[in-house]
Amino acid sequence: MKGYYNNLALLTDLYEFTMAACYYHHQMFAPATFSLFIREYPPHRGYFVSAGLEEVLNLLESFHFAQDDLDYLASLKLFSEDFLHYLSNLRFTGDVFAIPEGRIFFKEEPVLEITAPIIEAQLVETFVMNAINLQVTIATKAARCVYAAKGRKLVDFSLRRTQGIDAGLKVARASYIAGFIGTSNVLAGKLYNIPVFGTMAHSFVTSFEREIDAFRAFAEMFPENTVLLIDTYDTIIGAHKAAIVGKEMAAAGKKLKGVRLDSGDLVRLSKEVRAVLDEAELQEVSIFASGGLDEYKIAHLLEQGAEIDAFGVGTKMGVSADAPYTDLAYKLVQYDGRPVLKLSTGKRTLVGEKQVFRIEKEGRLKQDIIALRDETLDGEPILKQVMKNGKRIKPSEDLKVIRERFKEEFAKLDERYKRLKAPEHFPVQISPGLQKLQNQVIFKVREKELGES
Amino acid sequence: MKGYYNNLALLTDLYEFTMAACYYHHQMFAPATFSLFIREYPPHRGYFVSAGLEEVLNLLESFHFAQDDLDYLASLKLFSEDFLHYLSNLRFTGDVFAIPEGRIFFKEEPVLEITAPIIEAQLVETFVMNAINLQVTIATKAARCVYAAKGRKLVDFSLRRTQGIDAGLKVARASYIAGFIGTSNVLAGKLYNIPVFGTMAHSFVTSFEREIDAFRAFAEMFPENTVLLIDTYDTIIGAHKAAIVGKEMAAAGKKLKGVRLDSGDLVRLSKEVRAVLDEAELQEVSIFASGGLDEYKIAHLLEQGAEIDAFGVGTKMGVSADAPYTDLAYKLVQYDGRPVLKLSTGKRTLVGEKQVFRIEKEGRLKQDIIALRDETLDGEPILKQVMKNGKRIKPSEDLKVIRERFKEEFAKLDERYKRLKAPEHFPVQISPGLQKLQNQVIFKVREKELGES
Numbered sequence: 001m002k003g004y005y006n007n008l009a010l011l012t013d014l015y016e017f018t019m020a021a022c023y024y025h026h027q028m029f030a031p032a033t034f035s036l037f038i039r040e041y042p043p044h045r046g047y048f049v050s051a052g053l054e055e056v057l058n059l060l061e062s063f064h065f066a067q068d069d070l071d072y073l074a075s076l077k078l079f080s081e082d083f084l085h086y087l088s089n090l091r092f093t094g095d096v097f098a099i100p101e102g103r104i105f106f107k108e109e110p111v112l113e114i115t116a117p118i119i120e121a122q123l124v125e126t127f128v129m130n131a132i133n134l135q136v137t138i139a140t141k142a143a144r145c146v147y148a149a150k151g152r153k154l155v156d157f158s159l160r161r162t163q164g165i166d167a168g169l170k171v172a173r174a175s176y177i178a179g180f181i182g183t184s185n186v187l188a189g190k191l192y193n194i195p196v197f198g199t200m201a202h203s204f205v206t207s208f209e210r211e212i213d214a215f216r217a218f219a220e221m222f223p224e225n226t227v228l229l230i231d232t233y234d235t236i237i238g239a240h241k242a243a244i245v246g247k248e249m250a251a252a253g254k255k256l257k258g259v260r261l262d263s264g265d266l267v268r269l270s271k272e273v274r275a276v277l278d279e280a281e282l283q284e285v286s287i288f289a290s291g292g293l294d295e296y297k298i299a300h301l302l303e304q305g306a307e308i309d310a311f312g313v314g315t316k317m318g319v320s321a322d323a324p325y326t327d328l329a330y331k332l333v334q335y336d337g338r339p340v341l342k343l344s345t346g347k348r349t350l351v352g353e354k355q356v357f358r359i360e361k362e363g364r365l366k367q368d369i370i371a372l373r374d375e376t377l378d379g380e381p382i383l384k385q386v387m388k389n390g391k392r393i394k395p396s397e398d399l400k401v402i403r404e405r406f407k408e409e410f411a412k413l414d415e416r417y418k419r420l421k422a423p424e425h426f427p428v429q430i431s432p433g434l435q436k437l438q439n440q441v442i443f444k445v446r447e448k449e450l451g452e453s
Numbered sequence: 454m455k456g457y458y459n460n461l462a463l464l465t466d467l468y469e470f471t472m473a474a475c476y477y478h479h480q481m482f483a484p485a486t487f488s489l490f491i492r493e494y495p496p497h498r499g500y501f502v503s504a505g506l507e508e509v510l511n512l513l514e515s516f517h518f519a520q521d522d523l524d525y526l527a528s529l530k531l532f533s534e535d536f537l538h539y540l541s542n543l544r545f546t547g548d549v550f551a552i553p554e555g556r557i558f559f560k561e562e563p564v565l566e567i568t569a570p571i572i573e574a575q576l577v578e579t580f581v582m583n584a585i586n587l588q589v590t591i592a593t594k595a596a597r598c599v600y601a602a603k604g605r606k607l608v609d610f611s612l613r614r615t616q617g618i619d620a621g622l623k624v625a626r627a628s629y630i631a632g633f634i635g636t637s638n639v640l641a642g643k644l645y646n647i648p649v650f651g652t653m654a655h656s657f658v659t660s661f662e663r664e665i666d667a668f669r670a671f672a673e674m675f676p677e678n679t680v681l682l683i684d685t686y687d688t689i690i691g692a693h694k695a696a697i698v699g700k701e702m703a704a705a706g707k708k709l710k711g712v713r714l715d716s717g718d719l720v721r722l723s724k725e726v727r728a729v730l731d732e733a734e735l736q737e738v739s740i741f742a743s744g745g746l747d748e749y750k751i752a753h754l755l756e757q758g759a760e761i762d763a764f765g766v767g768t769k770m771g772v773s774a775d776a777p778y779t780d781l782a783y784k785l786v787q788y789d790g791r792p793v794l795k796l797s798t799g800k801r802t803l804v805g806e807k808q809v810f811r812i813e814k815e816g817r818l819k820q821d822i823i824a825l826r827d828e829t830l831d832g833e834p835i836l837k838q839v840m841k842n843g844k845r846i847k848p849s850e851d852l853k854v855i856r857e858r859f860k861e862e863f864a865k866l867d868e869r870y871k872r873l874k875a876p877e878h879f880p881v882q883i884s885p886g887l888q889k890l891q892n893q894v895i896f897k898v899r900e901k902e903l904g905e906s
Contacts, residue, residue, distance in 0.1 A: 008618065008640070010639045010640040010643055011612070011618060011621065011638070011639070011640045012612070012638075012639055012640075013610070013612060013613070013637040013638065013639070013651050014637050014639050014642075014649045014650060014651030015637065015651035015652050015653055015654055015657075016651075016654075017639065017651075018651060018652055018653065018671075018674075018675060018678075019653055019654060019656070019657045021674060021675075022657070022670050022671055022674045023660070025674060026670055028660065032656075032660065034656070069643075072639075072642075072643040073639075076649065078675065078678065118660060122654075122656060122657075125613070125654075125656075126612050126613050127618075129613040129614065130612060130613055130614070130615065130617065130618060130621060133613070133614050134615075134616050134617050137616075157466070159464070159465070159466060159579050159583060160466070160578070160579050160582040160583055160586070160781075160783075161582065161583070161586050161778045161779075161781065162583065162587075162616065163587050163590075163615065163616035163617065163620040163772065163777070163778075164583065164587050164615075164616065164617050164618075164619030164620035164622075164623055165461065165464060165580070165583060165617075165619040166616075166617030166618040166619040166620065167616040167617035167619065167620055168464065168583060170617055184466040184467050184468065185464070185465075185466065186463045186464070186465055186466070186467050186470065186525075186526075187461070187463040187464045187465075189467075189525075190463055190522075190525040196467045196529065197467060198466050198467030198468035198469075198470075198471060199468050199471055200468055200471065200472055201468055201469075201472060201575075201578075202784070202785070202795045202797070203472070203485075203487070203575065203578075203784065203785035204468075204472045204475070205795070206785050206788070206793040206794065206795055207476070207481065207485065207571060207785060207788045207793070210901065210902070211902055217475050217479055218471075218475055221471075221474060221475045221478060222471060222474075222531065225471075225531065231797050232795045232796070232797060232902075233795065233796045233797075233898060233899075233902040233903060234796065234902070234903050237902065237903055237904075262797065263797040263799065263800060264797070264799075315778050319616065319772075319777040319778050320777075321777055321778065324616070324772040324773075324774055324777040325614045325616075325768050325772050325774065326614075328613075328614065330613075331655070331656065332655070332656035332659050332660060335659070335660045340659040340660070341659065342655045342658070342659055342685045342686065343685070343686045343687065344655070344684050344685060344686075344715065344716040344717070346716065346717075347716060445686060446686075448663060449663070449664055449685075449686040449687070449690065450686060450687050450690055451690075
């Protein structure tokens with residue numbers, strides 16, 4: 001992989017550099033504030049889970065251009081030597097406010113605001129968006145799966161079909177935040193200290209002369225951790241073979257942990273397999289299901305009475321198949337003390353540096369208010385300062401702390417906002433102060449740019 | 454990013470290791486052949502574009518476990534010291550046959566087959582699938598956009614919302630293979646030698662006191678490369694300001710390259726903007742459109758007579774929004790000379806080592822035949838050996854060669870297979886030799902595993 005991931009300053013759109021060059025030559029070094037928010041809910045979403053901040057802070061702290069980056073930029077013959085020299089010394093020196101990872105947020109709320117000299121704030125746009133968009137998308141999708149599973153355990157199985165390597169790692173992380181118990185992804189386990197799970201594939205079964213030979217070989221090797229995949233040839237016949245091996249293990253003082261179903265009618269098969277296992281006095285052997293699962297399918301299976309104790313959730317969660325991106329925007333809201341916005345059709349931006357106040361009542365989330373940062377309102381201000389002058393204010397958070405934070409807050413969100421289909425929209429208001437400034441700026445921009453008066 | 458991408462041997466599912474440990478302790482070192490294929494077309498797809506092989510070969514050539522990988526595996530307390538020692542010396546020593554990048558392929562055809570000692574072939578499963586799945590998904594989506602654009606130029610704008618960093622790079626690469634002229638992604642430009650494009654964002658316009666100040670600043674800085682974004686406040690008023698700047702540039706002997714629309718009714722606006730520019734004798738100024746585009750929207754815009762010369766295609770291409778994954782499978786088809794398969798409901802696997810023969814007639818693709826590798830049939834065998842004993846047979850291919858290969862073959866595919874909606878399925882047959890072996894193996898497996906006779 002040639003180590004190109006070690007330096008990501010070039011991981012950006014070319015226009016960030018052409019704009020930066022203009023700012024540089026016009027001596028525009030004043031502070032700019034950019035606001036990162038999601039304009040609209042994807043289908044069937046009514047909340048988002050904050051995730052990805054840790055990566056953003058890592059990237060901001062290490063932001064710099066290496067000599068070969070500058071050589072490449074020079075080769076484009078677009079930029080002056082002065083500007084390239086300026087870039088060679090550039091570091092990120094700004095401030096960052098953000099909604100902590102694991103917290104819930106809603107559309108139009110700034111999940112992150114960056115204030116920095118405009119060139120810095122502009123150049124980091126693309127990777128900030130990329131990091132937050134992916135992890136929010138996946139954490140939100142995973143939260144929906146956790147909600148659907150009603151307390152049953154979920155494991156991330158998506159690595160083989162995530163959109164690339166980076167996504168594979170971030171999906172393991174984001175789904176763990178949302179309540180998955182772990183992942184099949186070994187590298188993610190190592191990097192993020194997430195529990196790893198997995199036992200066997202169909203290839204293992206077919207590589208042996210007979211299915212039962214494969215089962216016995218595995219049980220002998222991993223007597224504490226055997227989940228037998230029983231659908232390679234026929235699920236019910238496979239269940240009977242698993243029962244034989246389960247009884248052999250019991251006779252030797254060991255315990256078969258589970259069986260896995262990966263195809264077919266999981267409602268019917270899980271009930272029949274349960275009966276086969278119970279008949280063999282293997283009541284404690286769990287039934288694990290996988291194969292094309294997502295929140296909709298999990299909910300359906302449980303409604304139909306499927307006898308499934310845990311789910312391996314793969315591709316559809318790992319790419320958030322029904323909503324593979326969010327309508328995330330990173331917009332300039334203030335430059336050199338002047339609040340700004342664009343008027344483009346259907347794309348509202350809220351001006352100025354902001355704060356979100358969250359109001360709880362009797363342990364339930366009641367309402368959010370998007371306000372100007374210097375307003376003082378009821379409720380908890382949920383944007384926290386996380387970086388000052390380019391340095392983190394606090395050390396990285398433990399993933400388990402983030403996971404616990406999500407669990408706690410999600411429990412406070414009413415069911416009607418969490419429904420898998422057509423959820424209600426949580427009430428989010430604009431503060432009078434923000435609304436007033438917004439109106440003033442729109443009026444002024446219309447006057448100045450559209451010639452209205 | 455801590456350099457963890459430099460060693461990807463742990464980027465795999467835990468079950469690859471538990472299976473490998475069983476193979477090791479059962480002394481199963483015989484050669485296994487795994488076949489990589491896509492079971493079914495995603496919605497509205499009728500072909501796939503091969504892409505991702507270069508990455509697979511890089512990964513296979515560098516496959517090894519570092520000491521800290523082994524330490525992590527040891528910490529899981531699942532594996533014996535013997536096995537971990539065995540892993541420490543493991544390299545990939547197998548053979549690989551593949552359909553070259555840029556070629557078209559169809560469902561059930563093996564895009565890649567790996568033959569190697571079963572532990573090696575098993576351990577590389579996850580990253581091989583991850584690499585091919587992503588790039589095939591995106592190259593196919595991008596090919597559909599190119600088809601819809603009927604010769605107009607397309608640029609990849611997706612980086613900010615691709616699913617992670619790796620995807621951002623691979624999307625630039627895969628869309629370039631499929632005929633995009635370049636990308637906004639600077640790091641991809643550097644790594645893959647792809648042309649990079651981009652000029653300005655809304656933040657640039659709003660950071661100046663007035664829109665026209667921003668336009669003039671940019672035109673002064675980049676007189677050869679100015680595309681003005683004109684929808685920040687009002688597209689038509691913006692077009693008039695762009696015309697003023699265009700005329701100023703003309704008076705100075707320069708040329709405004711284009712304007713960009715990023716919101717609103719692109720059909721109506723593009724026509725009105727064209728009229729504004731033509732009125733100002735700026736017929737040569739191009740109109741560039743972006744904002745939520747994909748193949749469906751591009752086709753619709755052109756059908757409605759939009760006056761658009763080039764498109765920036767972002768998120769929906771970059772995540773293949775309507776089909777964000779393929780039903781890719783990596784299945785054991787032969788172990789130790791014995792052809793094998795699984796019978797799981799609805800999931801056919803074709804046994805044995807295979808070849809695909811492609812038949813052309815009068816410069817058109819007529820039919821493919823999936824056969825056993827040692828059969829000799831009419832047509833071109835399109836799976837080529839690319840690796841022998843763990844070493845590449847040929848050096849990496851130039852991306853431009855791959856791109857040209859796609860262009861040529863895509864031109865030979867009839868329209869009915871390329872339609873954006875409900876395309877016909879290209880005829881793919883199973884050879885008599887393969888069908889016979891398939892039947893024999895199914896018969897034998899049923900007899901052995903299901904007790905049928």
